[in-house]
Amino acid sequence: MKEVIQEAVRQLEDQNPCVLATVVRTKGSTPQKSGSMLLVRQDGTGVGTLGGGCVEGDIWYAAKEMLRNHSGPEFKDYFLNEDIAARDGLVCGGTMYFYLEPMWEPSAFVDIGSQLIDAYEGGDPVGLATVVNVPDGGINLGAKLILKVDGTVSGTLGSVELDDKAVRVAQQVADVGSNESFVTEDGTEVFVEGFTTPPTLAVIGGGHVGKATADLANSLGYRVFVVDDRPEFANSERFPYAEQTVVSSYDRWFEKLTINVNTFIVVATRGTVF
Incomplete structure (x- = not known):
């Protein structure tokens, strides 16, 4: 997701409109789960994935039509039932719900996107709430609220009740980078995403056990x-994928790494x- 958000920020800074499509809810067996993203650029190319297949193709087409017609945003659902699966060769058979958000100006996302990228890269976690579906006559589709770790709230979803509920959910998902949606009695749906560093492994000891453990963790994302107190066991040649190798005594290594709830x-x- 980090790459998708980075590209959205780049496109908008270059004054290029784009559409961000996000899986906001799923039921049953689906090719991707909530939080998956696809960015469609103005030239029709994209970054990210919603799981491939005919559903992603349809979302891609809808995004290009938004850019062509200057329309949206839009909430879409797809029921991957057995008839569709048989017709189109699908493996999964669940239900997917998407939010397609066209972004026309830098002010629409650059500031928020920069905060999300900072959280990915080790900054404080943040929670982002977006109104992704509204009942007929609703006017707050696309409204956003962002919660910082110090409790600061920016933006509004359109009412005190919605904001309060979104903040409570954001507090639960921000630190661990998960997501959750909720639907109010009037049918308004809000998607709340937590943004933080990806799962991080600190291996203390770069010997053969530490090397095997680090290799496995890297393959899992x-x-x-x-960390090792011997330079020959903590270096970029031995661990080329490591974000940081630290040569330190074992009683002081924690002073050189940032540890959070996702470590x-x-x-x-x-x-x-x-």
Whole structure:
């Protein structure tokens, strides 16, 4: 998702409109889960994925039509039932709900997007709430609210009640980078996303056990940091994928790494002495 948001910011800074399509809710077996994103540029190319197949193709087409007709935003649902699966060769058979958001000017997203990128790169977690569906006559489709870790709230979803509910949910999802949607009694749906660093593994000890553990974590998409008190066991040649290798005594390494709620620590020092 970080790459999608970065590209959205770049496109808007260059004055290029684009459409951000997000999976906001799913039921059953689906090719992607909530939070997945696809950015469609003005030239029709894209970044990210909603799971591929005919559904992604249809969303892609809808996004291009938005850019061509200067329309949107829009909430769309797809029921991947057995008839569609048989006709189009689909493997999954659940239901997917999407929010397509056209962005025409830098002011629409650049500031928010920059905050999300900062959270991905180690800054404070943030929660972003967006009204993704409204009942007939609703006027707040696309309204946004962003919650910072210090409790500061920017923006509004259109009412005190909606804002209060969104803030409570954002407080739950921000630190762990998860997401959740809720629907009010009048049918207004709000999608709340948490943005923080991806799962991070700090491996303390770069020997053979630490190396195998770090290799596995990297293959699973973790950010990897390695600490050892020997330079030959904590360097970029031994761990080319590591975001940081730290040569430090084992009683001071934590002073050189940023640890948050999304960080896992494996102690694999030699002889389990440290």
